[in-house]
Structure formats: C-alpha cells, structure tokens
Amino acid sequence: MAVIEVNNLRLTYRVLMNRSGSLKELFRDAIKGRVRINNFVALDDISFTLEKGEVLAILGRNGAGKSTLLKVLAKVLPPTEGTVKVEGAIAPMIELGAGFHPELTGTENVLFYSTLMGRDIRKTRAKLVEIGEWAEVTDHMEFPLRTFSSGMVARLAFATATSETAEILLVDEILSVGDAGFREKSKNRLLELIDSGAAVVLVSHDMSAVRSLATRAIWLESGKVKMSGNPKEVVSAYEKSFL
Amino acid sequence: MQSLQLIRLLVDRELTLRYKRSVIGIGWTLLNPMLTSLILWWVFSSIFASRLPDGTQFAPYLIAGVLVSAFVSQGITSAAEAVAGNGSILTKVFVRPQIFTISSAMASLVNFAIGMIPFIAVVYVSGQTLAWTFPLVFVVGFFLALFIAGVGLMCSILFIRFDDSRNIIALVLMILTYLTPIFYPISMLSETMQNVVNANPFTSYLNCIRWAASDNSSATLTNWIVVVATGLIMPAIGTLVFKKFWPRTVALF
Numbered sequence: 346m347a348v349i350e351v352n353n354l355r356l357t358y359r360v361l362m363n364r365s366g367s368l369k370e371l372f373r374d375a376i377k378g379r380v381r382i383n384n385f386v387a388l389d390d391i392s393f394t395l396e397k398g399e400v401l402a403i404l405g406r407n408g409a410g411k412s413t414l415l416k417v418l419a420k421v422l423p424p425t426e427g428t429v430k431v432e433g434a435i436a437p438m439i440e441l442g443a444g445f446h447p448e449l450t451g452t453e454n455v456l457f458y459s460t461l462m463g464r465d466i467r468k469t470r471a472k473l474v475e476i477g478e479w480a481e482v483t484d485h486m487e488f489p490l491r492t493f494s495s496g497m498v499a500r501l502a503f504a505t506a507t508s509e510t511a512e513i514l515l516v517d518e519i520l521s522v523g524d525a526g527f528r529e530k531s532k533n534r535l536l537e538l539i540d541s542g543a544a545v546v547l548v549s550h551d552m553s554a555v556r557s558l559a560t561r562a563i564w565l566e567s568g569k570v571k572m573s574g575n576p577k578e579v580v581s582a583y584e585k586s587f588l
Numbered sequence: 589m590q591s592l593q594l595i596r597l598l599v600d601r602e603l604t605l606r607y608k609r610s611v612i613g614i615g616w617t618l619l620n621p622m623l624t625s626l627i628l629w630w631v632f633s634s635i636f637a638s639r640l641p642d643g644t645q646f647a648p649y650l651i652a653g654v655l656v657s658a659f660v661s662q663g664i665t666s667a668a669e670a671v672a673g674n675g676s677i678l679t680k681v682f683v684r685p686q687i688f689t690i691s692s693a694m695a696s697l698v699n700f701a702i703g704m705i706p707f708i709a710v711v712y713v714s715g716q717t718l719a720w721t722f723p724l725v726f727v728v729g730f731f732l733a734l735f736i737a738g739v740g741l742m743c744s745i746l747f748i749r750f751d752d753s754r755n756i757i758a759l760v761l762m763i764l765t766y767l768t769p770i771f772y773p774i775s776m777l778s779e780t781m782q783n784v785v786n787a788n789p790f791t792s793y794l795n796c797i798r799w800a801a802s803d804n805s806s807a808t809l810t811n812w813i814v815v816v817a818t819g820l821i822m823p824a825i826g827t828l829v830f831k832k833f834w835p836r837t838v839a840l841f
Contacts, residue, residue, distance in 0.1 A: 358839045368750040420682040423835040435682065443680035448608055449601065457597050461681050466593045 348512055348544045349395040349418065353427035356388040356417060356568075387413045388568045391427075395561075397512070400545040402559035402576055404583045410568040411548045415439050415515050418546060433512025437462065440517065442502035447491035451482060454490055455505045464509055472508050479534075480504040496524060503531050510541055517548045532558070552580050591687055598691030602666075603698060617702045621658055625651040625710075628771045640773045645714040648707065648804050653770030655703045656794045659732060661761045663696035667740025668757070672747035675841035685834065686741065686827065693737035700729050711802045724800035731819025732793050738826030745833045748840055768794055789818045 360383045374380050388410045395401050403411045416422045417429055419437045437443075444461050445454045455476055459469040477483040480500035485493060493501070507514075514535070535558070539545060549555055555562065555576060562579035564572040572579050607614050629650055637646035670692035671678070671685045678685050704725065711718060746753035768790045774782055785791055792814035798805035 359836055366749070366751045368746070368752050368756060371750070416679060419680070421679050422839060437681050439680045440676070444674075444677040446601070446605070448605060453601075457601065460590065460594050460597055461677065461683055463590050463683070465590065466597070 347394040347396055347430075348432050349393075349546070350430040351394070351418075351427070352392050352429075354388055354391040354414075354417065354424050354429055355386070355426040356413060356422065357384040357386050357425045359383075360385050386568055388417070391570055393563065393573070395544050395546065397542050397544055398539060399561060400539060400547060400559045402547045402549065402555040402562040402579075403565060404555065404562060404579065405565035405571075409565040411565055412439070412517055413568075414565070415517055415546060415548055418513075419515050431513060434463075434509075435513045435515060436506050436509070436511035438503070438506050438514060438516045441499055441506065445490055445498065445502065448489055450489055451477070451486040451493070451501060455486075455501065458502065458505050459508070462506070468509070469505075476501070476504045476508050479508075496527060500527055503527075503534070507534050507538060510538065511543055514538060514543055514545045516545060518550065552584065555580055591684070594683070594687055595691045595694065598670075598688060599695045599698065602670075602692060602695040606695075614702065617699050618706050621651065621654045621703050622706050624658075625654045628654065632771050636772055636776075639776050641775070644773075644804055645716055647714045648711045648716060648802055649798065650771050651707050651710050652798045652801060652804070653768070653794060655700060655707060656732075656790070656797055657765050657768060657770050658703070659696055659700040659729070660736065660790055660793075661765060662699075663693060663733070663736040664739050664743060664761060665757070666696065667692040667736055668743035668747050670740070671744035675748070679838065679841050685744075686830065689737050689740045689744065689826075693733040693740060696736060697729050697733040700732075701726060707801070711804075716802050716804065719799075719801060719803040721800040722802075725797050728793060728796045728800060728815055731815050734819045735789070735793075735822045738822030738824070741823075741826035741830040745830060745837050748837050764788060764790060767791075770794070789814055792818075 371380065391414065393401070403414060405411050413422065416439065417424055418431055419435060419439060420431065442454075442458065444458055446457075449457070452473060455473060456466055456469055460466050473486070474483070477486045480497065480503070482493065482497050482501055485497065490498060516535070532554070535545065545558075547555070547558060559576035562573065562576040563570055564579050564583050572582055607616070625647075629647060632650075633646050640646060640649060667689045670688040674685075674688055677683070678688075708718065743753070743757055746757065767785050767788045769785060774785055774791075777785060792807075792811040795805055795807040795811045796815050799807035
C-alpha cells in the first residue's frame with residue numbers, strides 16, 4: 346500500500362523583482378508601475394510513490410530542492426500544481442529539535458516538541474523516562490536546555506521524534522550530527538522503525554548511509570528529477586558528476 | 589484535542605518565558621501599568637480629574653485605560669510575532685499557525701487579568717468599590733482577546749512579507765491609543781473628535797470594562813454590540829485573510 350503518492354508536483358515561489366521587503370518601496374514601485382513578479386521554480390514535475398517499509402533517498406547538490414520536497418511531504422509547503430497524498434502519522438525530522446527553547450527544561454521541551462508533532466501529551470508524559478534514558482540525559486531532564494551539550498540536545502530531539510511509531514519518517518541530514526556512537530545508535534533506531542513498517546524519506550549527503558539504508562533513490566537537479574531507481578546506481582552516477 | 593493541549597503549552601510557555609527572563613518576574617506585569625499610570629496621573633490629574641462626570645474617580649479611570657491599551661498594543665504585536673517569529677517551527681513541522689496566534693492572545697488575556705490586581709487596589713484606595721458586574725470584565729477581555737487574535741493574524745502576514753510593516757503597525761497602534769479615552773474624558777473633545785473616538789472599537793471595549801469593573805463610566809448598548817460583534821467578526825476576517833495569503837507567505841521564511 347502506498348503511503349506517499351506524488352503526482353506531477355510543481356512548486357513555484359513568487360518573487361517580487363527589486364523586492365527589498367519594504368512596504369514603502371513596494372508602494373513607490375506600484376505607483377511607478379515597476380512591480381514585476383517572477384516565478385521561481387523550486388520543484389518541477391516530480392512524481393513517485395513510496396510503499397510501507399521502503400527507504401527513499403533524495404540526492405542532489407545544495408539548492409537542488411531536496412529540503413523543499415521534504416517540506417511539501419511534511420505538508421508545510423502547499424504544492425502549486427499536482428497532487429501530494431501522504432497517509433499516516435508523520436514524524437518530521439527535518440530539523441531536530443525545531444521549537445526547542447534554551448530556557449526551558451529538557452522535560453518541558455520534550456513535551457512541547459511532541460505535542461507540536463500532534464502527539465497526545467499524556468502518552469508522551471508516560472514515555473519521559475524512556476526518552477531520557479535513550480538520549481542518555483536522565484540526570485539532566487529538569488535543567489534548562491542551555492546547560493546541555495549540542496550532542497545531548499540532538500540525542501534528546503531524536504529520541505523524542507522517534508519515541509512513537511510513525512508511518513512516515515522525513516529525515517533531513519540528521520544522521521550526520523553527534524559522535525560515532527550516536528550515529529550508530531540512531532541508525533539502529535531508524536532500522537527498527539523501518540522493520541516495524543515505517544516508510545522513510547531520507548535527505549543526506551552521507552553516501553555510505555544512503556547505500557546501506559536506501560531501497561530507492563532520486564537525484565534532483567534544479568528542481569527536476571535527473572535520475573531515479575536503484576540506490577547504488579543513482580549514487581555512483583551522482584558521485585561521478587562531481588569528478 | 590491535540591490543538592487544545594498545544595494551546596495550553598504555548599500559553600504556559602509564553603508566560604514562563606516572559607517571567608523567567610526578568611529579574612522581578614511576575615512583578616513586572618503589576619509594576620509596568622502602575623508606573624505608567626502613576627506618571628500619567630501625576631501629569632494629568634490636575635487637568636482632567638475635575639472634568640470627569642460626577643462620581644468618576646480619575647485614578648481607577650486612568651489605570652483601566654492603561655491596562656486596556658497595553659493589552660491591545662502588546663497583544664496585537666505579540667500575536668503577530670507569534671507566527672512571524674516562529675518560522676523555524678512552522679516550516680519544519682505541520683502545525684496550524686493560527687494556534688500560535690490564539691495562544692499568544694490568550695497569554696495577553698492572562699496578563700490583563702493579572703493587571704486587575706493593582707486595579708482593584710486602586711479602586712479601593714480611591715474610595716470606590718467594585719461593582720457586582722466585575723466578572724464581566726473578563727468576558728469583555730475574552731472578546732478583546734479574540735479581536736486581537738484576528739488582527740494579529742493579518743499583521744503576521746505583513747510582518748513576514750515586509751520588514752517595515754512593524755514600524756507602520758506600531759504607528760497605527762499609537763494613533764489608535766491616543767484616539768481612545770485612556771487619560772482624558774471624552775466629553776472635553778469637540779463633537780467631531782468625539783465621533784472619531786467613539787468610532788474606535790477600543791473605546792467601546794474600554795467603556796464596557798470601566799462600567800463593569802466599578803461603575804466608573806457609562807457603557808451604551810452600542811458599545812456592547814460593538815464588543816460582541818467585533819470580537820466575533822475580527823477572528824473570522826483574520827482567518828480568511830490569513831488562509832488566502834499563508835500558502836505564498838510560508839515560502840518566504
């Protein structure tokens with residue numbers, strides 16, 4: 346059963362030329378008839394489907410539209426044309442700890458972050474100990490987040506995001522944070538979730554992670570699909586383009 | 589269900605953060621309007637106090653005005669900023685942005701309610717008593733919070749799109765503040781100006797709050813209709829405008 350179905354997705358940004366983000370100047374330009382609107386195409390004619398248990402890797406250089414695509418799948422950005430169907434609970438890991446606040450305690454941040462992702466706060470409360478243990482920050486949970494090291498913050502965010510089984514995981518470059526131990530641990534957690542039937546969309550520049558995790562790959566260039574299919578083939582073609 | 593939990597968390601969070609950051613904590617909410625009122629009282633009591641209608645005490649009249657105007661201008665600004673300043677969350681996680689605006693407006697309502705403590709003290713010190721209608725203050729406050737959320741939603745779109753809109757909104761809010769009878773009695777204005785000030789919806793909210801709190805002003809039926817109507821219509825308009833522009837605005841973060 347397809348959990349993600351994307352058909353002819355197109356996403357354009359409207360950009361005001363000589364835009365400076367100022368109402369005053371927009372007003373002046375409007376009077377002089379100098380307002381020009383350009384459409385910047387961020388994603389063009391993208392189609393794919395993703396089944397349960399599949400891992401789709403999205404490759405591409407900076408600015409190719411990888412993160413934009415993830416944001417569309419996360420329902421944050423609405424598509425300009427085409428249809429995007431995403432069925433099931435999403436664990437958006439586009440940025441670990443989006444909404445974490447340094448002045449609030451570990452516990453407060455975990456509760457806020459998971460409620461933000463649409464989870465029931467009572468369920469999260471019951472899992473607090475488990476989350477703290479996985480992240481190895483049990484003794485720090487009642488201290489403000491600013492006293493945490495960046496590795497601790499990353500572990501706490503990852504533990505929170507993956508504490509509940511989700512049908513779809515959207516993962517953007519988060520496997521590259523933290524030390525080797527954390528990378529290994531988080532990779533294993535991802536594999537567990539995939540085994541339990543989750544579908545993963547993975548954006549990463551870490552080609553060895555893509556090779557070992559992905560079951561399919563899409564190579565984006567300037568918002569268009571340049572190549573898609575078997576991850577090993579796509580990765581080697583992508584790597585050759587740098588030579 | 590989850591939305592309500594999130595609203596509670598956001599209100600908690602906004603209040604906690606506001607008070608954790610300052611040395612005197614929650615005292616600031618009490619001190620700020622008191623100091624403003626004290627200065628205004630010191631400057632204006634000799635001019636305006638004698639021109640108020642009989643039975644109206646200047647001190648509670650003034651502090652009610654200061655509290656409502658702070659509620660309005662800080663409320664609208666922070667409601668708009670609740671969306672405009674949280675781009676890092678709204679572009680990473682699917683969550684309805686309106687929840688942030690509503691939570692901010694509710695946090696402002698809580699602040700306003702805390703401000704009622706010094707207000708009550710001033711009412712008794714100046715020899716008045718609270719009216720039995722006092723609980724209505726919070727009902728009017730609730731409608732004002734809805735109004736603020738509606739305006740805040742529209743302003744948030746402007747804040748994200750245009751950097752200078754913050755200054756323009758601040759200016760508009762200042763003009764509206766002076767067009768609300770905060771420290772002057774409306775009766776001393778010319779007839780044209782009285783019409784202008786009465787057309788300002790905040791005047792209606794203030795009249796109703798003053799009347800309900802300590803019978804310290806009169807509120808007309810029109811005032812009450814304006815309170816209920818704008819309190820219900822503004823969030824609807826705000827949501828419509830917001831929904832129309834949000835899809836294109838979210839891409840600008």
